[in-house]
Amino acid sequence: xxxxxxxxxxxxxxxxxxxxxxxxxxxxxxxxxxxxxxxxxxxxxxxxxxxxxxxxxxxxxxxxxxxxxxxxxxxxxxxxxxxxxxxxxxxxxxxxxxxxxxxxxxxxxxxxxxxxxxxxxxxxxxxxxxxxxxxxxxxxxxxxxxxxxxxxxxxxxxxxxxxxxxxxxxxxxxxxxxxxxxxxxxxxxxxxxxxxxxxxxxxxxxxxxxxxx
Numbered sequence: 001x002x003x004x005x006x007x008x009x010x011x012x013x014x015x016x017x018x019x020x021x022x023x024x025x026x027x028x029x030x031x032x033x034x035x036x037x038x039x040x041x042x043x044x045x046x047x048x049x050x051x052x053x054x055x056x057x058x059x060x061x062x063x064x065x066x067x068x069x070x071x072x073x074x075x076x077x078x079x080x081x082x083x084x085x086x087x088x089x090x091x092x093x094x095x096x097x098x099x100x101x102x103x104x105x106x107x108x109x110x111x112x113x114x115x116x117x118x119x120x121x122x123x124x125x126x127x128x129x130x131x132x133x134x135x136x137x138x139x140x141x142x143x144x145x146x147x148x149x150x151x152x153x154x155x156x157x158x159x160x161x162x163x164x165x166x167x168x169x170x171x172x173x174x175x176x177x178x179x180x181x182x183x184x185x186x187x188x189x190x191x192x193x194x195x196x197x198x199x200x201x202x203x204x205x206x207x208x209x210x211x212x213x
Contacts, residue, residue, distance in 0.1 A: 044079040045184065045209040053190075053203025055096060057143065059105045060197050061159055064098040076207055084121040088133060088172075090114065096199075100149040105159075107146040111199065113139025115170050130175045137168040137192055141199065166198035176209075184209040 051071040057064040074092040081087060091114045100106025117135030146159040174188035188205045 043211070044077070045211045047076040047078075047184075047207050047209035049074040049076050049090065049188075049205050049207035051092075051190070051203045051205040053201055055199055055201040055203075057098060057105070057107065057109065057199055058194060058197050059107065059143070059146065060162075061146065061148065061157075062103060062105050064107060065101055065104045067096070067098055069094070069096050071203075074205075074207075076209065078119075078209065081118075084123055086119050086121070086131075088115070088117040088119055088135070090117075100147055102149065102151045105146060105148055108144045109141060109199065110144075111139050111141040111166075113137055113141075113166075117170055117172055119172070119174070128175065130173055133170070133172040133174070135170045135172070137166075137170050139166045139168075139198070140164075141166055162197075164196065164198060166194060166196055168192045168194040168198065168200075182211050184211070 051074060053068070054066050055069050056066040071092060071094050074090055077089045078086055092112075094109070094111040094113075096109040096111075098105070098107050098109070115135055115137045117133040119131045119133035121129060121131050123129045141162075141164055143162040143164070146161065147155060148157040148159075150156050170190060170192055172188055172190045174186055176184050176186040178184050186207045186209065188207065190201075190203050190205060192199065192201045192203075194200050
C-alpha cells in the first residue's frame with residue numbers, strides 16, 4: 001500500500017516537473033525567437049484562464065451524462081510568431097464527477113493536461129479582429145468509481161478504473177481587449193474532440209494576460 005502511494009506521488013511529481021520544464025522552454029524560446037524576427041522582447045504574455053462548459057466521457061462501457069463544469073485555474077503562455085500568427089500554450093487540472101443514469105456510466109475523473117495551439121489573427125475587420133486556432137490537447141486522466149445503474153437507480157455493474165494518456169483536437173476562437181500597456185483580457189470558445197476514449201467538451205473561457213518581463 002505504501003509503495004503504491006509513493007509510486008502515485010512520484011508520477012504526479014514527474015508530471016509537474018515536465019510541465020515546469022516545458023513552460024521554461026517556451027519562455028526561453030519566445031525571447032530568442034522574438035529577437036530573431038525583430039519583435040520586441042516582451043511580446044510573450046502570461047496569464048490565467050477560467051473555462052466553463054459541457055463535458056462528457058466517451059467511456060468504453062458507454063457514454064457518461066453531459067454535465068456543466070467549471071475549470072477555474074488554467075495557466076496560459078502566448079507569444080507572437082511572424083506575420084499574424086502566434087502560439088497559445090495552456091496547462092490545466094480538472095476534477096469532474098459524472099453521476100450514473102440509465103444507459104449512462106457514472107465515474108469520477110481527474111485529469112492533468114496541456115494544450116498547444118497555432119492561432120491566426122483575422123485583422124481585416126475594422127470592428128472585430130478575432131483569433132482562430134487549431135491545436136492538440138495531450139493529457140493524463142484517471143477514471144475511477146465507474147459504475148452503471150438501472151432506471152430506478154439501483155447498481156447494475158462496476159468496472160475497473162482506467163488510467164489513460166489522451167489526445168484531442170482543439171478548435172478555438174478568441175477575441176481580446178487591451179486594458180492598458182501591460183494587461184489584456186480575452187474571451188474564447190473552444191471545442192475538444194478526443195481521439196480515444198476520453199473527454200469531449202464545448203467550453204467558454206475568460207482569461208487575463210500580463211506582459212511585463
